[in-house]
Amino acid sequence: AQKITQTQPGMFVQEKEAVTLDCTYDTSDQSYGLFWYKQPSSGEMIFLIYQGSYDEQNATEGRYSLNFQKARKSANLVISASQLGDSAMYFCAIPRLGSARQLTFGSGTQLTVLP
């Protein structure tokens, strides 16, 4: 069965610093993708970034980038130059084994950016 682990329930970072949020997963699929979502305190879920398992480059999207290590089955989210508005819950997600019909979500990391 698919498993996604986010080992950091809570993280703190100083404004303007970079922060890395961890995500490890367990899959036997050869081709898969990983998604990261942000959930601010207002509750909505916002798609941030995607990494395909066969992508040669690590995904980047503005201040967000992924440190994707396929052999280690990890896809850590790096947020550069943190802003107060980055304070939120962050989830990584992966499609279910053998199926792209369902996503399995990690338990999330609560990031707090300090002024």
Add this chain to the structure above:
Amino acid sequence: EAQVTQNPRYLITVTGKKLTVTCSQNMNHEYMSWYRQDPGLGLRQIYYSMNVEVTDKGDVPEGYKVSRKEKRNFPLILESPSPNQTSLYFCASSLFGAHQGQPQHFGDGTRLSIL
């Protein structure tokens, strides 16, 4: 503007009184899904639909019904709500499930309280 619209955003109701949470997307997406989010349990999928008239159970379908009569709409029905269905509910849609990096776009959520 491309979006997933859920209504209502907040609802307090009583046990046994049938309710419907509507979900509509304007992106011509094939795939739609309902999740519930509970503290400590993360996001769990209730039902999903790959296309019109095609629906499948997710991880926690008990007590819920869905229908997909039109591509854009995917209502969630609680025929006889109970207090354990108090939760934050999300509707999501994507082009074709999680294939090829298609992210799921989420509605703003519905906070449901069953007394």
